[in-house]
Amino acid sequence: MAPILRINDLRKTYKGGFEALKGVTLDIEEGEILALLGPNGAGKTTLISTICGITVPTSGTAVVAGHDTVIDYRKARDLIGLVPQEINLEPFETVWNTVRLTRGLFGKRRDDALLEKILRRLSLWDKKSSRIKELSGGMKRRVLIAKALSHEPRVLFLDEPTAGVDVELRKDMWEIVADLKADGVTIILTTHYIEEAEAISDRVGVIDDGQLLLLEEKEHLMARMGKKHLHIDLREPLSAIPPGLSDHDLRLEDDGCTLIYTYDTKKDRTGITTLLSALAAEGIILRDLSTRQSSLEEIFVGLVKEGAA
Amino acid sequence: MNFAAVFAIYRYEMMRFFRTLLQSFISPVISTSLYFVVFGTAIGSRIQEVDGISYGAFIVPGLIMLSVIMQSISNASFAIYFPKFIGTIYELLSAPVNFLEIVLGYVGAAATKSLFIGLVILGTASIFVDLQIAHPFAMIAFLVLTCVSFALMGFIIGIWAGNFEQLQLVPLLIVTPLVFLGGSFYSISMLPPVWQTITMFNPVVYLISGFRWAFFDMADVPIGMSLLAIAAFTGLCMAIVWWIFRTGWRIRA
Numbered sequence: 188m189a190p191i192l193r194i195n196d197l198r199k200t201y202k203g204g205f206e207a208l209k210g211v212t213l214d215i216e217e218g219e220i221l222a223l224l225g226p227n228g229a230g231k232t233t234l235i236s237t238i239c240g241i242t243v244p245t246s247g248t249a250v251v252a253g254h255d256t257v258i259d260y261r262k263a264r265d266l267i268g269l270v271p272q273e274i275n276l277e278p279f280e281t282v283w284n285t286v287r288l289t290r291g292l293f294g295k296r297r298d299d300a301l302l303e304k305i306l307r308r309l310s311l312w313d314k315k316s317s318r319i320k321e322l323s324g325g326m327k328r329r330v331l332i333a334k335a336l337s338h339e340p341r342v343l344f345l346d347e348p349t350a351g352v353d354v355e356l357r358k359d360m361w362e363i364v365a366d367l368k369a370d371g372v373t374i375i376l377t378t379h380y381i382e383e384a385e386a387i388s389d390r391v392g393v394i395d396d397g398q399l400l401l402l403e404e405k406e407h408l409m410a411r412m413g414k415k416h417l418h419i420d421l422r423e424p425l426s427a428i429p430p431g432l433s434d435h436d437l438r439l440e441d442d443g444c445t446l447i448y449t450y451d452t453k454k455d456r457t458g459i460t461t462l463l464s465a466l467a468a469e470g471i472i473l474r475d476l477s478t479r480q481s482s483l484e485e486i487f488v489g490l491v492k493e494g495a496a
Numbered sequence: 497m498n499f500a501a502v503f504a505i506y507r508y509e510m511m512r513f514f515r516t517l518l519q520s521f522i523s524p525v526i527s528t529s530l531y532f533v534v535f536g537t538a539i540g541s542r543i544q545e546v547d548g549i550s551y552g553a554f555i556v557p558g559l560i561m562l563s564v565i566m567q568s569i570s571n572a573s574f575a576i577y578f579p580k581f582i583g584t585i586y587e588l589l590s591a592p593v594n595f596l597e598i599v600l601g602y603v604g605a606a607a608t609k610s611l612f613i614g615l616v617i618l619g620t621a622s623i624f625v626d627l628q629i630a631h632p633f634a635m636i637a638f639l640v641l642t643c644v645s646f647a648l649m650g651f652i653i654g655i656w657a658g659n660f661e662q663l664q665l666v667p668l669l670i671v672t673p674l675v676f677l678g679g680s681f682y683s684i685s686m687l688p689p690v691w692q693t694i695t696m697f698n699p700v701v702y703l704i705s706g707f708r709w710a711f712f713d714m715a716d717v718p719i720g721m722s723l724l725a726i727a728a729f730t731g732l733c734m735a736i737v738w739w740i741f742r743t744g745w746r747i748r749a
Contacts, residue, residue: 239590243748261498261592269590275583284511291504292591334587 189253190214191373192238192342197247199230199237199397207233209397210247217341220364220374222388222405224381224487230397231377232272235344239269251342265293268340272347272377274327278320282311282330285319286337293338305336309363325356332363343367345376349383361387381487385409393487410453417448417459419466420475429469435462452480501593505601506608509575513609524563524613528620531559535681536624546683549712552625557708558680559621564614564639565646565675565700569667572606572650577657580747589748595741603651607643614639627711635710641726642703648733655746674700684716699725 192215199208236242249256254263306312309329349357393401424443450457540551579585657663678700706722709715
């Protein structure tokens, strides 16, 4: 099946010469949740804005279900819902009117039953006649989501949906995203929070300095994260790893004072017991033990640093 | 053509107007009444007649034009500037609408509002003076054209403006003097010859003159010239709007 969104060598250079996107190429499958991770100013919002029509790409293409977002913009935008990062809502308008406006802008016929369903699902129904300025921050964010869903998009962009949102609301938001995925909506979300990407995405992309540094199935990434390191501090330094320990994935560090054993936490047998027995058999005396795990954050920071180097 | 979007924008903008209907209605009534007290009574008692028309009646077309022009500009400029200011413009830019549809929605709503105000002023004026309209259809046509063309101008100002001060700059510094010096309260023929010539460079003169012709069948400039002037002005505004649409100037990075 063809991807629902194909981004090909998308570039954006602003007037002052700042290159916000340096050729991003990315395919997104229908029904998946892609999390785009990256630091501030990485180009995440520019990428979304360029696909959605808020900024004009300098070169390259973005194609939604076969429709180019520049040439065939009506059909392309018809399929896209956008939840912006900032809470951009008219404060004096009611929830109902602002959601209805969005549906109208997308050329869709009035459908009060659908809007009611969306508002109920987002726990906004009893606020439908409230003015936006009377709502809490979390509620306003829901209104933005309701607006984006009001025209029944197939692809939904969530630009940092949980920025500045408390933990409980963040979990709520994750549930909403999971619900939408169950309905077959393709979701692309940007986030600073690694646990968010871990919790809800199918794939994770890391973007920095206008470039996509990594794009991987979350499971693969988690498998990479699943590696753990056992640090064994020795009383006497070793000059080399004894031949009797060559079967184990070991390396020597810290001038021979530390042995590092890498193992997979997801395996039934980590090999730690065998290793410790082997160490005892070799007559090696241990001073201390500790384990460390490389987090997605470390992978992410490493990639960002590599990109900057 | 996404007519649903045009209607959605139009409806949304008109709802803002209906929310404040009372003040939309009362403020032109009060300001027109004040103009009649000051100009009609105080000055009118000395001038009495202009070209055979009572001064009170003579200033009615100018008064309507003054309010309609200012209202059209401020309604349309605010309507498009406000979404830019609070960030809701993202929605227009990411919706499957083209610039023409956006313009139709906003300019249509702004023009409707000022047309309503123009008619309220006309109604209020008819309480103070005995009004006869020689060419009612031409009067309505002139009024609608003025509402639309100045709403277009307001739209351009709203797109251009980077802050609230700039939003007020053109109406206060350029439009108000042009309207006041455009024969709203006097006939061009009352001016010294040099000023008569200078005044002819003021585009508003042609509008007010044409509008006055629709009321009293008399004008400072030929009616054909007035029609040409308003057509040229509307055309110019449309061309600028088209250019904005082509380039995305000040709205799309």
